[in-house]
Amino acid sequence: MPITRRRLITISAALAILPATARASARETTRQWTGQALGARASIRLDHPDGGAIAARVMAEIDRLEDILSLYRPQSALSRLNRDGSLATPPFELLECLSLAGAVHRASGGRFDPTVQPLWALWAEAAAGGTRPAARTVETVRRKTGFTKVELDAAAITLRPGMALTLNGIGQGYVADRVAALLEAEGLSDILVDTGELRALGGRPDGENWPVRLETGERLSLRQRALATSAPLGTTFDQAGRDGHILDPATGMPAVSAWRSISVSAPSAAIADALATAACLMPEPEAIRRMLGHFEGARLEAGA
Incomplete structure (x- = not known):
């Protein structure tokens, strides 16, 4: 995607x-x-x-x-990082985007996590073959995720073996x-x-x-202001439309969400984008508002 x-x-x-x-x-x-x-x-x-x-x-x-x-550009900084496991002197924009992602990761209790890319690839590959990945395989891949495992500074970004990042929820x-x-x-x-x-x-x-x-x-x-909307079933892996593209980092499974869509506004579109994605994994509006409280000016505009 x-x-x-x-x-x-x-x-x-x-x-x-x-x-x-x-x-x-x-x-x-x-x-x-x-x-x-x-x-x-x-x-x-x-x-x-x-x-x-x-x-x-x-x-x-x-x-x-x-x-x-x-x-999806083989020579992009992100693609090279995922392929090689490390990237020396990363571009400022990649560092900034990942720093913003880290702030939302912390505020959301880990629900927003750019390291779900290997899980996303696993689900996409299985869907292409008309199946779902085995639960044991999902758990094996899930154990390799976790944004706190990413080493991030101006000198280099380093991933542990088997890890990869996606910026689809904030890019x-x-x-x-x-x-x-x-x-x-x-x-x-x-x-x-x-x-x-x-x-x-x-x-x-x-x-x-x-x-x-x-x-x-x-x-x-x-x-x-900026406005972002996320829908758990807005994009799905399967033709039946049951396995949504927003994955729960805690389980490795497509989000079982209480929401059809969530809209969040904030001064920054990147922050609004990531917050809306994380909010899809929260069952209660109050939990969403607590997360938004970490970001000045962020607010829940709609959820259904």
Whole structure:
């Protein structure tokens, strides 16, 4: 499964340097580009006279981040780490993403764990053959997981034998954060980045908040926040749709969740992404709120 499960990535932004009354006259600068990013079709809409060059820089940044974070580029930093078991002088972005993941791992009591990748591969391989992995095999692989076993510092990242990492529960949000920061540095505001998780800086160019409809059907407005939604059965290993892609690190099994979907908002899309994933493994809203309490500004928006 690629970093993104979405078929379309959309990015919209407007000039920050123009006063609101002047933005209407700048609409002739609106340009839209399409391309590929994170394994999905991408659409970028910018209200800026230099929009073409900025869009190219956005696409280049996403491509650069994939070279660091993707499981599906053989020479990415993450792929080399998983293959070799260690990575000297790892890129800052990989260290930062894993540090954020570690914070959510601790706050969630270990429910969010990037080391479940060998378990994910086991379930995916069995599903491809039309079966489920044997319980004994699941337990053998599970014993090799555990984020506390990862040695992480600026000099090197080191994994124990048999371990591997995935950033599928945080990578989409992290990329959204980085793209939003790039656009803001270019002098744009009123930004909405959708990489599968939403990151809003400001509101819409007309002054309103960004309207969002959740998978539960509820509606909310987004301004200066990120929103992430996770669904245990949103992606499944089996054709029958019973074995979801969110695995419980405590058992090695697909999550038996009380939720069809969970939506979490936070100032950071990476944090919202990881928190929403972890929340799917928590049976009670109060447990989710205790976890969210470790992160300033994080809140549960919907759960069903």
